[in-house]
Amino acid sequence: MGLSDIRARLDKACAEAGRRPDEVQLIAVSKVQPQERVQAVLEEGHRLFGENRVQEAAGKWPAFKAAFPDVSVHLIGPLQSNKARQAFDLFDAIHSVDRPKLVQTLARLAQETGFCPDLFLQVNTGEEPQKAGVLPQDADALVAECRALDLPLKGLMCIPPVDEAPALHFALLARIAARNGLDGLSMGMSGDFEQAVAFGATHVRVGSAIFGARVAG
Ligand SMILES: *Cc1c(COP(=O)(O)O)cnc(C)c1O
Numbered sequence: 754m755g756l757s758d759i760r761a762r763l764d765k766a767c768a769e770a771g772r773r774p775d776e777v778q779l780i781a782v783s784k785v786q787p788q789e790r791v792q793a794v795l796e797e798g799h800r801l802f803g804e805n806r807v808q809e810a811a812g813k814w815p816a817f818k819a820a821f822p823d824v825s826v827h828l829i830g831p832l833q834s835n836k837a838r839q840a841f842d843l844f845d846a847i848h849s850v851d852r853p854k855l856v857q858t859l860a861r862l863a864q865e866t867g868f869c870p871d872l873f874l875q876v877n878t879g880e881e882p883q884k885a886g887v888l889p890q891d892a893d894a895l896v897a898e899c900r901a902l903d904l905p906l907k908g909l910m911c912i913p914p915v916d917e918a919p920a921l922h923f924a925l926l927a928r929i930a931a932r933n934g935l936d937g938l939s940m941g942m943s944g945d946f947e948q949a950v951a952f953g954a955t956h957v958r959v960g961s962a963i964f965g966a967r968v969a970g
Pocket residue numbers: 782784805829830912942943944958959960961962
């Protein structure tokens with residue numbers, strides 16, 4: 754395990770899928786990891802990271818960005834509308850857009866600030882009541898709403914149910930993206946990123962396999 758192992762496995766998965774390695778971005782998910790582990794991965798040259806909480810990212814990334822100015826951080830966890838402005842300052846992409854109210858807030862901020870992070874719509878492919886994400890049958894309408902508001906929508910994201918084969922969910926997400934003419938697919942985590950690559954992932958979100966198990970607390 755570790756960055757170089759995961760990089761090698763990702764390159765191999767791309768080769769097996771007949772895809773170029775630069776078609777898939779590796780997001781190193783640094784949530785809850787000790788600073789030293791994040792620092793070590795930065796020093797190995799990795800520059801793309803994922804965080805799932807705005808507050809945690811705000812405490813952690815400004816200092817790292819001062820030291821490593823070319824770093825990108827993506828928000829992969831839920832976003833409340835009242836944290837959207839803060840998210841604009843911190844993140845280069847938001848993977849968790851999932852409802853009209855948030856879309857409208859982001860559009861207003863984009864208008865005010867003159868820029869907007871890249872956006873991904875999170876789709877609740879397993880239709881799990883406790884999970885964030887737009888339902889598959891409502892995804893096309895939310896895509897249309899983003900486009901009507903001129904937002905930089907890059908693709909879709911999903912987190913498959915823990916107890917189901919992820920392949921079905923990756924395939925469903927890819928179908929919804931294709932019928933909407935979207936290229937970006939944020940899918941695949943430590944346990945299933947190679948499979949996600951086979952289904953067309955453009956962004957895999959890998960945490961524990963790079964950094965080690967998350968320390969509780
Ligand atoms: C934590 C997290 C990941 C990474 O999970 P690992 O199993 O540690 O690779 C990926 N995506 C999201 C949305 C996460 O919250």
